[in-house]
Amino acid sequence: xxxxxxxxxxxxxxxxxxxxxxxxxxxxxxxxxxxxxxxxxxxxxxxxxxxxxxxxxxxxxxxxxxxxxxxxxxxxxxxxxxxxxxxxxxxxxxxxxxxxxxxxxxxxxxxxxxxxx
Amino acid sequence: xxxxxxxxxxxxxxxxxxxxxxxxxxxxxxxxxxxxxxxxxxxxxxxxxxxxxxxxxxxxxxxxxxxxxxxxxxxxxxxxxxxxxxxxxxxxxxxxxxxxxxxxxxxxxxxxxxxxxxxxxxxxxxxxxxxxxxxxxxxxxxxxxxxxxxxxxxxxxxxxxxxxxxxxxxxxxxxxxxxxxxxxxxxxxxxxxxxxxxxxxxxxxxxxxxxxxxxxxxxxxxxxxxxxxxxxxxxxxxxxxxxxxxxxxxxxxxxxxxxxxxxxxxxxxxxxxxxxxxxxxxxxxxxxxxxxxxxxxxxxxxxxxxxxxxxxxxxxxxxxxxxxxxxxxxxxxxxxxxxxxxxxxxxxxxxxxxxxxxxxxxxxxxxxxxxxxxxxxxxxxxxxxxxxxxxx
Numbered sequence: 001x002x003x004x005x006x007x008x009x010x011x012x013x014x015x016x017x018x019x020x021x022x023x024x025x026x027x028x029x030x031x032x033x034x035x036x037x038x039x040x041x042x043x044x045x046x047x048x049x050x051x052x053x054x055x056x057x058x059x060x061x062x063x064x065x066x067x068x069x070x071x072x073x074x075x076x077x078x079x080x081x082x083x084x085x086x087x088x089x090x091x092x093x094x095x096x097x098x099x100x101x102x103x104x105x106x107x108x109x110x111x112x113x114x115x116x117x
Numbered sequence: 118x119x120x121x122x123x124x125x126x127x128x129x130x131x132x133x134x135x136x137x138x139x140x141x142x143x144x145x146x147x148x149x150x151x152x153x154x155x156x157x158x159x160x161x162x163x164x165x166x167x168x169x170x171x172x173x174x175x176x177x178x179x180x181x182x183x184x185x186x187x188x189x190x191x192x193x194x195x196x197x198x199x200x201x202x203x204x205x206x207x208x209x210x211x212x213x214x215x216x217x218x219x220x221x222x223x224x225x226x227x228x229x230x231x232x233x234x235x236x237x238x239x240x241x242x243x244x245x246x247x248x249x250x251x252x253x254x255x256x257x258x259x260x261x262x263x264x265x266x267x268x269x270x271x272x273x274x275x276x277x278x279x280x281x282x283x284x285x286x287x288x289x290x291x292x293x294x295x296x297x298x299x300x301x302x303x304x305x306x307x308x309x310x311x312x313x314x315x316x317x318x319x320x321x322x323x324x325x326x327x328x329x330x331x332x333x334x335x336x337x338x339x340x341x342x343x344x345x346x347x348x349x350x351x352x353x354x355x356x357x358x359x360x361x362x363x364x365x366x367x368x369x370x371x372x373x374x375x376x377x378x379x380x381x382x383x384x385x386x387x388x389x390x391x392x393x394x395x396x397x398x399x400x401x402x403x404x405x406x407x408x409x410x411x412x413x414x415x416x417x418x419x420x421x422x423x424x425x426x427x428x429x430x431x432x433x434x435x436x437x438x439x440x441x442x443x444x445x446x447x448x449x450x451x452x453x454x455x456x457x458x459x460x461x462x463x464x465x466x467x468x469x470x471x472x473x474x475x476x477x478x479x480x481x482x483x484x485x486x487x488x489x490x491x492x493x494x495x496x497x498x499x500x501x502x503x504x505x506x507x508x509x
Contacts, residue, residue, distance in 0.1 A: 014172060017209050019209055020208040035154060045139055068162050072234075073161055
């Protein structure tokens with residue numbers, strides 16, 4: 001399946017996105033699926049350390065400049081008229097040159113400290 | 118769900134026992150966008166140079182038929198594509214700012230609502246590879262051009278290929294394809310790329326060399342104008358010019374006239390091919406005699422002109438030579454070595470090099486290939502290579 005990676009926008013160049021790398025899998029908290037649901041709050045310390053609060057966890061990470069940037073490709077939706085023939089088309093939508101890498105074990109946020117009886 | 122407010126963010130910070138004074142004022146509230154789980158977004162890891170190409174507005178193309186492994190092509194390079202898995206989850210987020218960007222922009226918004234566009238646990242990895250050009254010759258050999266007097270029906274176009282056709286069928290970049298077309302002496306006839314049928318090509322070459330001889334021209338100063346004048350009645354002008362271009366170097370003298378400096382090695386090589394294809398094997402010294410007599414006056418036929426075209430056997434009595442064209446051999450590395458070892462079980466490095474040189478990847482040496490695909494031993498004080506595995 002040949003395909004062409006066409007440029008999506010000529011004006012202003014390609015958008016630049018950021019990659020966030022987390023350990024484990026992303027799962028929806030409720031049956032409604034992921035769309036629209038919150039992941040968490042992303043802060044940075046004044047020293048530039050990314051801090052991600054996801055549910056009851058705090059994750060500390062670091063900003064990494066990627067040695068090999070990524071291109072984000074979006075597959076052209078099926079059913080769209082394709083003058084070039086029966087080939088798959090991918091559009092380069094953005095470039096990613098930076099990632100926020102969260103490798104540390106999440107620290108749980110303790111909300112209740114049980115009282116000693 | 119509803120977008121988070123500053124109050125909610127601050128409450129979370131408090132619960133997490135983080136001191137807002139130690140943080141930058143801006144916060145990204147990350148949520149999953151509407152299309153995030155559809156899996157329509159792919160990550161492609163870019164080799165050096167490709168990022169700059171995309172930013173310059175140039176496109177990349179994925180090429181490959183159903184039975185071929187997909188490759189990615191830039192304007193002048195070809196890459197194998199492979200999926201790389203990661204044990205981590207990669208989320209791609211538009212509009213997410215780095216600390217650097219937030220610090221630089223004093224007016225940055227307090228809360229940035231960022232939607233995660235997609236996520237993945239794998240990405241496409243690229244590795245520069247040799248362009249897969251064997252198919253190019255194969256396609257053009259389906260219908261070689263035999264000249265205007267050919268009995269073949271020239272109106273049939275199903276086996277003829279335009280540049281666009283070749284771009285969609287060959288797993289190589291445009292520049293690599295165009296370069297290869299030049300290497301194989303292809304020419305464009307009525308918009309289609311054609312390879313000349315060998316006998317016709319030799320007929321054209323012969324017209325030119327005979328003319329050079331009868332006019333007593335210097336081999337380095339063959340005038341285009343006179344060639345077209347003298348030979349134009351015998352062959353199409355485009356074909357005369359094409360053969361001059363294929364076997365010579367075009368230049369313009371101070372008076373503005375077009376000349377060709379004929380390529381001695383190429384001409385001698387073509388004549389050798391013409392002689393060798395008439396039989397399976399030749400007595401080497403007899404062949405060399407006939408060959409020298411067949412080349413144009415002033416040219417010297419030398420065996421080193423036949424690298425990758427003919428194989429000399431110095432172990433047989435008498436010594437022999439046979440036609441073996443590297444372009445007729447398999448393109449895949451292992452298959453190429455299998456094929457070579459089935460022709461001869463032991464090769465010296467000097468003999469095998471012309472037949473494996475084209476397999477070398479970027480920065481790879483012939484020595485590295487031999488180490489990988491062959492086993493070496495000493496024979497009569499000379500290092501020879503043979504197959505690593507038994508050939509059936």
